[in-house]
Amino acid sequence: MMKRALLFLWLAAPAYGFSLPDSVSQATFVYGTLEPSEKLYYRGQQVPVAKNGTFLLAVSRDTQELTLTLKDGWFSKKTLTVPVQQRVWPVDRIEGMASEKVTPPAALKKRLRREQKLLDAARAQRPLKEGVFPFCFVKPVEETRISAPFGAQRMINGVAQRPHSGLDMAAPEGTPVKATADGVVILSEEDMFYTGGTVLIEHGSGVQSGYSHLSRRTVQTGETVKAGDVIGAVGSTGRSTGPHLHFTLAWNNIRIDPQSILSARCP
Ligand SMILES: [Zn+2]
Incomplete structure (x- = not known):
């Protein structure tokens, strides 16, 4: 025995x-x-x-x-x-954009500061126990095309902006958006200035995914989700020029290119 x-x-x-x-x-x-x-x-x-x-x-x-x-x-x-x-990151040059669109007016600064605080507080949360993180990520939306890759350096009127922090997946308005992995919703906001309808999910040990420009959200902060659960729908809310999902993946606030893992097959 x-x-x-x-x-x-x-x-x-x-x-x-x-x-x-x-x-x-x-x-x-x-x-x-x-x-x-x-x-x-x-x-x-x-x-x-x-x-x-x-x-x-x-x-x-x-x-x-x-x-x-x-x-x-x-x-x-x-x-x-x-x-x-090393990767070669594309450069997006936009010329002749009205300056008030590049630099937010003073009246907007208060709102942007409040929203940044909200994001920082959410991202600092670790509701799952240490040593838990995903090995496999589900595609959050069936896209019709990738409208902007991760990492492109934006130059507006010759001035370098922050590089594109996510992957833009174009899809018709209302297309279901799914959680990429098991986790806990750490932010669910209806209308943020840049990202519109926004959901952030913590997947364990600081691995977080973000879903922006949503037309609607079907999860609330604190809710537990499983990989593939519908959390909302594609929209064009916030600073967006057409229906798409701006999808982000990060570990301890270090953003990665979602295409690097979405191409890997889940077991
Ligand atoms: Zn984007």
């Missing part, structure tokens, strides 16, 4: 061992594994680890080299560097 129990324990032991890809690409999630005694630090923070030893982190759009610190016990400390494949 004892022997059988030991054998079962041995079989159930997870396949630990430190692993990291040999090279990574900009604007992607990176998965790896750790030994139970090891701790990994990235940008000064300890990286959360799942029960089976797997961890997840994100490489930003502009990262040149991934630098991590690996600690094992009290004395062993190693700095690891992983080369990052």
Whole structure:
């Protein structure tokens, strides 16, 4: 009986061992594994680890080299560097836009500040326990086309704006929008200045998805959702020029290119 129990324990032991890809690409999630005694630090923070030893982190759009610190016990400390494949980001040039559309008028500043506070507070929430994060992401909408890729550098009247932070998936108004993975809704707002009808979902350990310009939302803040659950519908609310979903994915506020994971098949 004892022997059988030991054998079962041995079989159930997870396949630990430190692993990291040999090279990574900009604007992607990176998965790896750790030994139970090891701790990994990235940008000064300890990286959360799942029960089976797997961890997840994100490489930003502009990262040149991934630098991590690996600690094992009290004395062993190693700095690891992983080369990052550089991507060429497209540049969108828009000339002759009226200046009040580029710089928000003073009257709007109060509203924008309030909405930014709301977003920051939501993004800081971690309603799920540490070491929980998704390995697979469901396509949030059946798009007719990708109307703007992630990462494009916008130049308006010759001035560099923030790069495009998500993936624009064009679809007819009213097309259902689904949660990309299991999680908890951390923000559900009807009318934000830039993003209109907006939903943010935390999927665990700081992995968050965002859904903007929605014509309607069917979830409220605090609600638990499953991957593929309908959370709203495509619209053109906020600063938008036609019905589309602006879809974002991030880990600890580091945005990644959603196309890098939506092309991977879920098991
Ligand atoms: Zn967009």
